[in-house]
Amino acid sequence: MAKRRVVITGMGCIxxxxxxxxxxxxxxxxGKSGVGKITLFDASRLPVKIAAEVKNFDIEKCGLDKxxxxxxxxxxxxxxxASAQAIADAGYTKETLxxxxxGVLIGNVFGGVDxxxxxxxxxxxxxxxxxxxxxxxxxxMISNEGAANVxxxxxxxxxxxxxxxxxxxxxxxxxLAMDMIRSGRVDMCVAGGAxxxxxxxxxxxxxxxxxxxxxxxxDPEKACRPFDKDRDGFIVGEGSVMFxxxxxxxxxxxxxxxxxxxxxxxxxxxxxxxTSPLKDGSGAAMAVKDALEDAGLKPEDIQYYNAHGTSTHAxxxxxxxxLKLAFGEHAYKLHISSTKSxxxxxxxxAGAIEAMFCVKAINEGFVPPTINLDNPDLEGGCDxxxxxxxxxxxxxxxxxxxxxxxxxHNGCVVITKYKE
Numbered sequence: 001m002a003k004r005r006v007v008i009t010g011m012g013c014i015x016x017x018x019x020x021x022x023x024x025x026x027x028x029x030x031g032k033s034g035v036g037k038i039t040l041f042d043a044s045r046l047p048v049k050i051a052a053e054v055k056n057f058d059i060e061k062c063g064l065d066k067x068x069x070x071x072x073x074x075x076x077x078x079x080x081x082a083s084a085q086a087i088a089d090a091g092y093t094k095e096t097l098x099x100x101x102x103g104v105l106i107g108n109v110f111g112g113v114d115x116x117x118x119x120x121x122x123x124x125x126x127x128x129x130x131x132x133x134x135x136x137x138x139x140x141m142i143s144n145e146g147a148a149n150v151x152x153x154x155x156x157x158x159x160x161x162x163x164x165x166x167x168x169x170x171x172x173x174x175x176l177a178m179d180m181i182r183s184g185r186v187d188m189c190v191a192g193g194a195x196x197x198x199x200x201x202x203x204x205x206x207x208x209x210x211x212x213x214x215x216x217x218x219d220p221e222k223a224c225r226p227f228d229k230d231r232d233g234f235i236v237g238e239g240s241v242m243f244x245x246x247x248x249x250x251x252x253x254x255x256x257x258x259x260x261x262x263x264x265x266x267x268x269x270x271x272x273x274x275t276s277p278l279k280d281g282s283g284a285a286m287a288v289k290d291a292l293e294d295a296g297l298k299p300e301d302i303q304y305y306n307a308h309g310t311s312t313h314a315x316x317x318x319x320x321x322x323l324k325l326a327f328g329e330h331a332y333k334l335h336i337s338s339t340k341s342x343x344x345x346x347x348x349x350a351g352a353i354e355a356m357f358c359v360k361a362i363n364e365g366f367v368p369p370t371i372n373l374d375n376p377d378l379e380g381g382c383d384x385x386x387x388x389x390x391x392x393x394x395x396x397x398x399x400x401x402x403x404x405x406x407x408x409h410n411g412c413v414v415i416t417k418y419k420e
Contacts, residue, residue, distance in 0.1 A: 281322025309338020
């Protein structure tokens with residue numbers, strides 16, 4: 001029996017490079033970085049002073065009343081904004097969506113870490129103590145709060161799931177949502193990722209892992225340098241990107257605009273180390289190969305690959321090796337870029353925003369650049385075409401994006417130009 005086809009009919013974006021899909025895409029096309037000095041907390045105690053923050057977030061511009069943000073953690077606020085955009089973009093309202101067979105699936109890693117740290121500061125302060133903890137701490141700190149609030153806001157009574165596979169969460173959420181639509185359990189799914197990690201505890205935790213760039217505090221836009229020999233770590237980011245995924249015949253029946261087709265998904269685990277990827281990339285290559293097979297495509301059918309490209313030595317070398325395993329000689333013909341060089345690392349939302357850039361790359365025939373790639377790490381095996389510093393025009397019929405997370409989690413989605 002033929003698989004039910006799944007298409008993208010709506011997109012929403014709240015990110016360090018823009019608070020709409022078009023604004024984010026235009027900035028990334030032009031190589032504009034969203035990395036800057038940390039403003040969300042006092043970073044004076046940390047050696048890292050920079051992050052990729054969401055700026056000027058206004059929920060009313062997403063079509064929602066400010067009241068919906070009350071007693072909600074920051075990641076949920078960002079998620080509600082992106083979801084509202086995606087739902088409206090797909091042509092739905094709260095009233096019409098309630099009549100549909102719909103689910104919600106959101107990739108998220110740290111949940112309401114801002115709520116958690118605030119509660120810890122209250123309970124550990126002798127002047128305040130447990131009595132001053134926020135009343136809704138338990139509800140606001142858990143990672144399912146984002147999905148639950150989207151369901152509540154729109155009256156969606158299908159599944160409302162949160163998925164945590166570390167940095168692969170956004171990609172895996174899209175893939176699992178696609179499978180749920182294919183299975184017939186739902187006709188549509190609001191799916192993507194959300195994260196708000198620009199917070200002292202979280203940034204400090206990554207500092208202790210020696211995972212963050214700390215050599216560009218005075219020139220933040222130069223800090224994230226994927227595949228460059230002078231890279232020294234990733235940049236913490238935040239944001240949310242959400243999609244309306246829809247079964248093709250359902251979308252056609254209502255005359256929906258279709259951005260692209262979500263054609264394939266693959267997932268794997270390195271089964272190797274809690275923070276380090278396999279050096280030869282073999283674990284992630286399994287996910288990419290499975291995604292291609294699921295989409296019914298060969299390696300040479302892919303024109304663009306949006307890299308995980310974190311700007312760490314371990315990831316960039318391992319991912320380059322993975323691409324050679326998964327794509328063979330075609331790896332050297334691929335257009336590749338790491339948009340994290342501009343967005344920073346959105347953790348649970350990383351796979352979602354990178355899938356969005358794949359959709360836009362297909363729609364406009366344009367490959368966004370990897371900025372700050374001045375000296376490719378050839379000795380480290382980073383010898384592919386990463387589109388250094390300036391984007392290029394290209395015909396793109398199919399794109400892939402892989403996300404590689406702590407714990408060895410790997411997820412890959414394949415997106416294709418929509419054809420009847």
